[in-house]
Amino acid sequence: MKIDRRSFLALGLGAAAGTALTPLPWKLTDDISIWTQNWRWLPVPGDGDVTMEIGACTLCPGGCGISVRKVGDRIVKIEGLPGHPVNDGGVCALGISGTQLLYGGSRIKSPMKRSGERGQNKWSPISWDDAIAEVTAQIKTLVEAGKQESLACITGSGSGTTPLLFKRLLAVLGSPNFMTTSSMADSYSAVIRKMHRLSGAVDAGFDFENTGFVLSFGSGIVEGWGSPLRMIRTANDLKTKKVSMVQVEQRLSNTAAFTQALVAVKPGMEADLALGMAAVIVAENLHNASAVGGSSSGFAEFAAMLKQQFSPDAVSAKTGLKSTAIAELARKFADPANRSLAICGRGQGSAPGSMREFMAVHALNALVGRVNTQGGVYAVQAPDYIDWAKDSSMTAAITGKIRIDEAGVGAFAHTDSLLNRLPAKILAKGDSPVGLLLVSEANPVYTLAGTKQVMEAFKKIPYIVSFSATMDETTALADIILPNHSYLERYQDIPVRAGLVKPLINLAKPVAAPQYDTQNVGDVVIKIAKALETPVADAFPWENYEDCLAKTLGDKWEPMKEKGFWTDEAFVPGAGATAFAFPAQLPDEPALAGDEKTMALVLLPKESMRLWGGAVADLPFVLKTVPDTDLKGNQVVVEVNPKTGASLGLADGKEALLTTASGSATVTVTFFEGIMEGVVAIPKGLGHTGSEKYIADKGVNTGDLIAPFEDPVSGLDAAFGTRASLKRA
Amino acid sequence: MDSALIPKGVKRCSFGTFSVGMMILGIIVLWGFYAAALCWIKGLNQTNMNDSYGFALWIWADLAVIAIGGGAFFTGLLRYVIGLDELKNIINFAVIVGFCCYCSAMLILAIDIGQPLRGWFIFWHANVHSMLTEVAFCLSLYLCVLAIEYLPLVLENRKMDEVPFFHNLSHNMHGAMAVFAATGAFLSCFHQGSLGGVTGVLFGRPFGYREGIFVWPWTFFLYTWSAAACGPCFTMLTCKITEAISGKKLVKDNVYDLLAKISGWMIGTYIVAKIADTIYWAAVTSPSMGFSLMDYYNRHPLHHGIWILILEIVICGVVPALILISKRGRASKPLFMTAIILAVIGVCLNRWVMVMTPMAMPVMSFDSWVSYFPSWQELATTILPFAGGIMVVAMSYRYLPVFPQEKELNPVD
Amino acid sequence: MEKETEHKPGKKYGMVIDLDKCTGCGSCMAACMAENNVPCKDDESNKLTSITWIRVYRLTNKKPFPETEICYLPKPCMHCGGVGDQGHSPCVSVCPATATDYDHGTGIVSQIYTRCFGCRYCMAACPYHARFFNWWDPIWPADLKKSLSPNVSPRMRGVVEKCSFCFHRYQLAMEKAYVEGRRDLEEVEYQTACTQACPSGAITFGDLNNPDHAVATMKDDPNAFRLLERLQTNPKVYYISSREWVRRAGDNYLKNEPTNSKPRVTAHHG
Ligand SMILES: Nc1nc2c(c(=O)[nH]1)N[C@H]1C(S)=C(S)[C@@H](COP(=O)(O)OP(=O)(O)OC[C@H]3O[C@@H](n4cnc5c(=O)[nH]c(N)nc54)[C@H](O)[C@@H]3O)O[C@H]1N2
Ligand SMILES: Nc1nc2c(c(=O)[nH]1)N[C@H]1C(S)=C(S)[C@@H](COP(=O)(O)OP(=O)(O)OC[C@H]3O[C@@H](n4cnc5c(=O)[nH]c(N)nc54)[C@H](O)[C@@H]3O)O[C@H]1N2
Ligand code: SF4
Ligand code: SF4
Ligand code: SF4
Ligand code: SF4
């Protein structure tokens, strides 16, 4: 038929009306809404049986117990372990984010051999057998060439079976060069050894739970100092009990904000304040008679020095505090009724610090009888349960041998390990004294101050073996990687040496099946030892690491697998006063690098529970909690007093160029009333490189800007800051 | 070449000139749709909005176009319900402009929501307490009404009209138009009002919150009144622009004069109410929430200074009201133009402030002010409907008998 | 559903946060992200587009050094009940699609991601900035997907999300209780992730109407206050601070107006 315009239109309209009446449009709209709810690219978390498992967190030395929630074989949540002596259910942001390390982008998925230039990050996967064979061969050649001393090892901690297996391997091969990354704990050990005439694995144990007045010389009590969770919990208990806490610092840190009592001392003058207080105490005869007499020595000389060098005016001038305020603080501290406790170690104590400061603060405690007494500081023995470590026949090969870092003898008799001295030794003329380096659970290339020099040094080491579970700055320079399980996939005993008084050993357990082709570093060391045959193999009589752990822990093993930790409930600390030697003289203040005229400011690192400066980089969740006053885009944000900012012609929130003797960086400036004029605070924990896109290439490593300073007494790095200039960019 | 479509007895520019103009506008429209596509495909990360500025340029554009599009319902009300017959000479144009405005609002809303394909949930899971629900219902219904008011005009196109069915249809619809106009006016009063309610009910946002009666905050009434007052000014403005472009007089002065006089009195009464509302809010409501008037205006004097309030109320409110109320003001061409332009700016500025300041302003004492500048995608998608609107108006003028007085005013010999 | 609960003497879950205890450590933020499958972008330093259901603010007394003081204030969703706890929350009352809902049985303000169409009216309504929009598609690199919890559905781009008081934990606890023939929960049976994680024990969570729950008495502490009480949002999150400047910072006051001045408006539209 012929379709004219009218019927055509009628037809069209009819058709339209028809479809509108069918279910079609309704079906479509429904489908559309369902589709928008079920986008292909939106993940669907799988379901499964929910189980809780006990483990231990190793992301910092704090020693928390964790409770892991699993759905099927997936770990979906890490929580604090209720009833654990350190954290009793609480947990920090980093600990919570452990799943993002387990499943994160920085994991090393199999043994790998360097295929590109050093640091180029080019790798080719190899089998475990080949990897172990290759490392064994490298060690053999070294030994056969009589260069066993040039075999060195760096681990994150010096205690527990895993580090000690490394130490044992080196010892039986004839190398004393087992090193650990240093922290404030090493300074405290050195002080205790020196002032109490002790040796061996001694730590400072702080009886916060029973103290009546805390005087903190810059220690981040609620910012990760010592055992972070134990400190935060205890600080809150003390606050509830109305125990006063005073923070000596240059800025309103979270700790100062928490204690609500800030003593703003000039940068680096903490020791002088302590000694000034000591001077007042001696002058006013407020010291504890029995503490300075009896088995103690050197008090007369100490008192004389105080009288001579630390007059109220002198101290007031150096510290910038009123002498009346200092005297008042001294009297309060000396009052026996207050059961005072003075502590030091800046921020999280991740850097060792100066012996002048540690000795002064410890002497201050001793002076008023707060050492080895309830609510004070104790000299405690580290948990001592690994008897094979004491087997001297195994260490005979190294007796009398001088370490590359010269720790433990002569000037540095009080320190075990001086990693900070290694770079200079390596860079000295001639071949590198380190021929083969084993690195496990440490990231010295990131954590050591003076990054540039450290980089060069590590590049000069002929052969580096990394056992890291994740790709970090040090591993990036390795020649071969034998990746460890993550702490959620492996067994490991963790003696907690973070200022606790009671001995505590945590047990990390394989709560998740290994995600990748990795092996427990303990097993790997044993395999290498066995591959090296007699006599080395004989020193490792265990089938594997679990066997070693079980035999070592003995009757603690089963209960620990059950509870996740072991502690000596009955333990009573430091009965009886140990001999105390008061110093007749103190080393000088660490000099601030840089020229005072061109660099009028003092740059200080700041640490927090939201940004971790240690070997473990911030994980995505933690990084997300970092405020935009620490990190903005990819740029680090530094804090200055508005007055300082104005005087330098800087603007709040704008860019500036930060320059120190070691380097310079473009930064964003934020104005903050709560910081001393002339001081710049820079967050520690940024400037990571590597494969985790969330944290990589953001901000700067404070190690690039702050040069190390070797302490004359301990040999440890005592730098607490540096001179700096800040110019409008 | 399109002469067959052009109404009898009127003169239009050459098809060439016309299509060049269309082409330029078309390019702007395409650019706008490109930006819209980006928002639909990649999501609203294409904008510069953020969790503080959840409402921004787009919501303002919606409120503004609907306010200035209010000329349609109000002129319709005066023409069909009140029965002011002269207004038949401008009502067609008012309807077309209104239609464009409401289409613009719909389009922008479709881009503005994070899940456009779920947009219909607003009807399906409707929450009667929400002003936005009320807006959605009235808005879409009134858009239908506008379409119905527009349709007969389209059907009067020379070629269409040749189809007897259409001829009769449009004739009959004209007859029923009063009913639609009344419905439209009723719906408009509600959605214009509920748009006022959108910020007026935000008791968490002291800058926008207003007290009122029953479920309606004062802004409910102020928005309706201001739309009725300033909408016609926009109709007249666009009409004047069309005259300027076409170089012809299209509507007799007495029509303008009548509409302007009514607008003048509407603006006058509105501004009195607005001033009363502002005083009550500044002196009673706001202080009880802890904010003094200057707390809103002295933190960011540049973007959110007191100058905005003066500009909106005095310069763009009182001034045009006085001009349009006075016979001499209406008679003087420059004064008349100034007045209608100020009135249009005034109503848009009012919507701007009510959307932007509550977003920028922190309510928690320790929170901070937030600044915002739209992304090019936001700007492009906002310009898009304006360009589109001009195209529709231009085509309607070219092919439809929009202005009953055109022939008489411009005889072609 | 509402009818069923309305007549029961309602539970009213809420929080009391002791600001004297809060150290600003951020555990609560991380715990919440891990518990509720909150995604992470490469750059989260723009806090205006960063999803953190609970955010810790830094308040200062604005005095010059060394008199400066800081107070950290963790801020989840306040689960506003509106005047008389009738559920007229700023956000719930405006949501055109009923995609956010006041539950009269628990006082919890829920968010149905699958129904939200992203108009963001609720965000404009919330004076606490407790709501967050998914400007981007959430992305979990390959293996990170394994860490997702099945208790909380991942949100799609274009919808709003916020603190739910870990509502799924309530649902799980209730299921368990019903199986055991109980209709009520012990305080310990339903605790939020942030509460559990807080190393300082600064957060206490429970039923504000249940005298056996700690929050019921804590909320009456003379130093207790709520944010923006004068707006009549009626939050279920209380704060405690021994410092007057902190309590004053919790609301807005005219010069010389005493802290705790009461509101004038006592009912709201709609
Ligand atoms: N924080 C918070 N958490 C909540 C709630 C809350 O209000 N707040 N609400 C709780 C409540 S009430 C509910 S109902 C749940 C909703 O949680 P779910 O039951 O998970 O609901 P959806 O988000 O609709 O679905 C989750 C995912 O399932 C996927 N999916 C959809 N259809 C299919 C399919 O056919 N096959 C497969 N394999 N996958 C599919 C989609 O991709 C979607 O991402 O969330 C609960 N969790
Ligand atoms: N468009 C769209 N709509 C949906 C869905 C969708 O995918 N798309 N999903 C549907 C699905 S799967 C669900 S579960 C629902 C979620 O939507 P609703 O059923 O509204 O559930 P929610 O509000 O998410 O959270 C559960 C509700 O019940 C309340 N509630 C919690 N516990 C109790 C209780 O013990 N008793 C009573 N009476 N109330 C309680 C909560 O406060 C909340 O109001 O949304 C449904 N609606
Ligand atoms: S404090 Fe240290 S040990 Fe404890 S959870 Fe945090 S990272 Fe792990
Ligand atoms: S976890 Fe506790 S202490 Fe840490 S920020 Fe949150 S509320 Fe404050
Ligand atoms: S805090 Fe904001 S989001 Fe939460 S209930 Fe109140 S208004 Fe709604
Ligand atoms: S954004 Fe979602 S929840 Fe918020 S008002 Fe719109 S629809 Fe409701």
Ligand code: SF4
């Ligand atoms: S209550 Fe749950 S959802 Fe709300 S902030 Fe705490 S953890 Fe996040």
Ligand SMILES: [Mo]
């Ligand atoms: Mo569900």
